[in-house]
Amino acid sequence: MLSLVRQRTSCSNPSSFVFSRKVSFQTVNAVINALTSQAASSLPAASTSSLHGLRLAIKDNICTKNLPTTCSSKILENFKSPFDATVVSLLTANGAEIVGKANCDEFGMGSLNIHSAHGPVVNPFGVKVASGEVVERRSAGGSSGGSAAAVAANLCDAALGTDTGGSVRLPASYCGVVGLKPSYGIISRWGVVSFADSLDCVGVLARDVRTVRRVHDILAVYDSRDPTAAPSGVREKASQLLTSHFEHVQGDSLNGLRVGVPQEYFPTELQQSVVTPVRRILEQLRARGATLVPVSLPSTPYxxxxxxxxxxxxxxxxxxxxxxxxxxxxxxxxxxxxxxxxxxxxxxxxxxxxxxxxxxxxxxxxxxxxxxxxxxYFLQAQRVRKLIKADFDRVFCVPNALASSPSAPADGVHVLLHPSAIETAPKLRGPDDATDAQSSTLDAYLQDVMTVPASLAGLPAMSVPGGQGADGWPIGVSVVGQWGCDELVMRVGEVIESCREDA
Incomplete structure (x- = not known):
């Protein structure tokens, strides 16, 4: 087992994982454009703001006027935006410090962060703390691998990524950090370079749920410049629906919470070493009062x-x-x-x-x-998407606020819980950094199988570190909620964090 992994095994607090800044920049390749001290000093000071002192990296497909925005592509290698994206403006206005742009798969297209003009991102979990030696080269996940690796390597306190089909949650799982994809339309996409407009979401990565919530709460506001933004009335409606069905998680107690376990999220491709930590988390949630409910989402295979x-x-x-x-x-x-x-x-x-x-x-x-x-193809895929949304609406007890006549089963569940990925981080091999999964394009696409359904339905989903696989590498557990139930997802995520600390 890696010496670094042995050090981490005895550590229950993910925020205490410390890496060498020099090693992270040169070896991990997570940050491709760092903000100079002169540019940083030109940003407005906000010592009393809610994010004062928080350092953030910004994925390279989110526009920043002080740094190039290349989308990790040669076709945009000279591009510099004349404006900041809404999310960047909100961060700096609330006192956050932008430390640089994070490497990513080109235009957000990839699951392993190997399709980048800046080179692949190396998972920092395989780097020795003391010497900076790369013991094992593995993928940081994609497409927001640079954001996840920057957080894991302690280059920043949090990072923004984008999630189209799992591009925040998959890297979070591989790198052992927290990654939230919010409800579609909750965080503004204005100033984010489009990949797929009906799926793209700005997500947040950090070493703990508390930090994710701090950033999320600043960004989750209506923006009239984003045509896909959820109006204030719909946001309020979702909040009222959640409150009327389940007020809140009381501390670590989960009495009254119904957790759905979807049978389709345990496919044959899932590594057995991933299943064991997930089952352990489920048992710990049950011990704290949650009711575990087997559910079926039959359209998932499509x-x-x-x-x-x-x-x-x-x-x-x-x-x-x-x-x-x-x-x-x-x-x-x-x-x-x-x-x-x-x-x-x-x-x-x-x-x-x-x-x-x-x-x-x-x-x-x-x-x-x-x-x-x-x-x-296209119309048939849209029909499948509609079936997937209907599957989720049939299992959640909280009605969908986006529906014209919201309704939900009384015996439904509040959240779903399942593995974030089918395996631990795939290895990087050879001089061209080909991966085991890259040898077959279909195998590489299979990495997204656990995360894509929530994206198609536009639901909030968060990957939380759930332990380690048989190889000692991180495993993530995903919590999924009904549209607009982002706060409930984060609260359950915090309980999962406390379960790991008590284990």
Missing amino acids: ALSAYYVISSAEASSNLARYDGIEYGTRVEPPPGADLVKTANVYAHTRSLGFGKEVQRRMLLGTYALSADAFEN
């Missing part, structure tokens, strides 16, 4: 296929703007190229500017939107 059709189709549309003329870095065609045909200029720039994974998904999305495939 979620992954539907997600990749929908997200790729939306990505194909969104990334069409990067043509080297209006947006993005232009790559001049070779001598003799027919420049009369605008398509030749586009094709040359996009072929060299976009990485292979982004090209693959754009081609998939373009095909799904073509006349011959639209009905059989």
Whole structure:
């Protein structure tokens, strides 16, 4: 077992994991653009603000005017935004310190953070604290791997990521930190470079739930500039529905809380060493008064296929703007190229500017939107998405505030609990940093199988460290709630933290 893992095994408080800053920058590759002290000093001081003293890293697909925003892509290598995203403005206005931009999969497309123009992110869990030696190279997860690794390596207190199909929760699970994907529309997306508009969410990562809540509560406000933002009335409606069904978790007591355990979230691909810590957490929740309820979400097996059709189709549309003329870095065609045909200029720039994974998904999305495939792929995926949302509404006792006539079963559950990932962090191998999962694209896509359903339904979901697998690497446990029940999800997450400390 790794010496670092042995040190962590005896430590119950994740916030006490300390890494060398030098090692983290050079070896982990989590932060790609650090904010200089001169730029930081130009930010407004807010000593009495709620986030004063909190250091945050910002994922590289969230616009910042003081730092480049490249989306970890060659096609945006020279781009600097003239404005801050809403979430960045809210952070700095409340006293937070932005320490830099976090590495990510190109345009958020990836589960292992290996599809980046800046190189892969190395999971800091495999780095010795004292010497900085990399004992074992493993993925930090994607696409927000840089955000998760920066938190785990103590480069910052918290970080912003984006979650389209699991891109906050999966890295959180692999790196042993907390990662929250809020309800869709709760946190503003204005100033966030789009991947898939109907799925993208800004998420928060930190070493404990308390810090996640501090950041979330500042960011979870209505923004009129974001057309997908949930209006204030809907937010209030969701809060009232939750209160009328379940007031709150009293300290560590869970009396009256019904926790659903979905049978479809324990597939054959799930490592047995992941199951054991999850079962231990469930038993500890039961010991504190929670009622465990087996539930079924029958449309879950179709979620992954539907997600990749929908997200790729939306990505194909969104990334069409990067043509080297209006947006993005232009790559001049070779001598003799027919420049009369605008398509030749586009094709040359996009072929060299976009990485292979982004090209693959754009081609998939373009095909799904073509006349011959639209009905059989895109529309069919939307139908599956509707079935998945209905599955969740049938098991939660809290009605969906987004429904025109909210209703829910009286014997439903308050939250769902399941493993965050099918395995511990996959290994990075070879000079080109190929991974075990990268050898098969389908295997790499399978990493998202546990996280995609909540994304398709737009539900709040949070990965909390749940222990370690047989190999000594972190395992995450996900808590999922009804739309707008973000606070309940975080409260249950805090109880899971206390369960680990008492174990």
